[in-house]
Amino acid sequence: MRVHSALRRVESENVAARLPGRDPRLASQAVLITAHWDHKGIGPIVHGDSIYNGAEDNASGVAAILGAAKAMTQLPRPARSILFVATTAEESGLLGGEAYVQHPLIPLAQTAAVLNLDVTNVRGATRDIGALGMDRSTLGSVFVAVARAESLKVESQPDVRGSFFRSDHFPFARSGVPALSIKPGLDFVGRPKGWGEQQENLYNQERYHQPSDEYQRAFRYDGMAQQVRVTVRTARAIANDPAMPRWLTASEFQRPQP
Numbered sequence: 369m370r371v372h373s374a375l376r377r378v379e380s381e382n383v384a385a386r387l388p389g390r391d392p393r394l395a396s397q398a399v400l401i402t403a404h405w406d407h408k409g410i411g412p413i414v415h416g417d418s419i420y421n422g423a424e425d426n427a428s429g430v431a432a433i434l435g436a437a438k439a440m441t442q443l444p445r446p447a448r449s450i451l452f453v454a455t456t457a458e459e460s461g462l463l464g465g466e467a468y469v470q471h472p473l474i475p476l477a478q479t480a481a482v483l484n485l486d487v488t489n490v491r492g493a494t495r496d497i498g499a500l501g502m503d504r505s506t507l508g509s510v511f512v513a514v515a516r517a518e519s520l521k522v523e524s525q526p527d528v529r530g531s532f533f534r535s536d537h538f539p540f541a542r543s544g545v546p547a548l549s550i551k552p553g554l555d556f557v558g559r560p561k562g563w564g565e566q567q568e569n570l571y572n573q574e575r576y577h578q579p580s581d582e583y584q585r586a587f588r589y590d591g592m593a594q595q596v597r598v599t600v601r602t603a604r605a606i607a608n609d610p611a612m613p614r615w616l617t618a619s620e621f622q623r624p625q626p
């Protein structure tokens with residue numbers, strides 16, 4: 369077998385904003401909310417189109433963290449700081465997330481948790497919501513309680529195709545920071561059973577990483593609002609809890625010993 373590869377040096381930025389915590393003892397610690405802002409740029413032409421817009425993957429996630437940031441500036445400030453990080457070059461191999469972990473704005477030992485949003489719900493309100501990593505840390509029970517408070521069921525989503533290892537929360541998890549990736553629900557209000565799975569399969573087959581992942585008039589944002597509410601409430605619950613979240617003993621990830 370022969371493999372050709374090329375290295376290209378480019379510069380790109382992670383974009384971060386900090387909402388300072390209210391508690392003088394905890395404000396130096398942070399909860400991170402992340403979403404990658406990059407997509408695949410210009411690539412091979414498919415059906416006459418070479419622009420890979422990435423509307424769902426991940427303009428939708430960036431819109432969600434902007435919405436979360438706006439909401440959190442209007443709520444009482446939590447004890448710990450909240451750091452919103454739009455990461456770059458996720459599609460090139462989680463490079464922005466990896467760079468952040470190597471040069472964190474807040475030491476990783478002081479980073480309570482990471483909540484990641486990669487492809488959010490643009491298909492309408494749901495009765496459920498999910499997260500990757502729920503079974504790995506104490507963030508899982510916080511997330512389940514928040515979902516319940518929002519009247520949403522939680523289906524534990526299996527790590528399909530190694531999905532827990534394939535977005536920006538992963539470099540953080542590997543460095544020991546408990547992490548969740550909050551996913552759209554699948555049980556859509558006003559749609560027949562199985563519709564959510566069917567739409568997700570269609571997305572994966574017809575639009576995922578293709579020029580056709582672009583804005584559609586059919587997009588609806590009530591489900592994204594649910595997902596943002598759950599993200600904000602989860603972040604606030606973690607930021608206000610005097611105890612740091614921790615990995616479960618069964619998890620393959622652990623915080624490094626100080």
Ligand SMILES: [Zn+2]
Pocket residue numbers: 404425426458486487
């Ligand atoms: Zn993505």
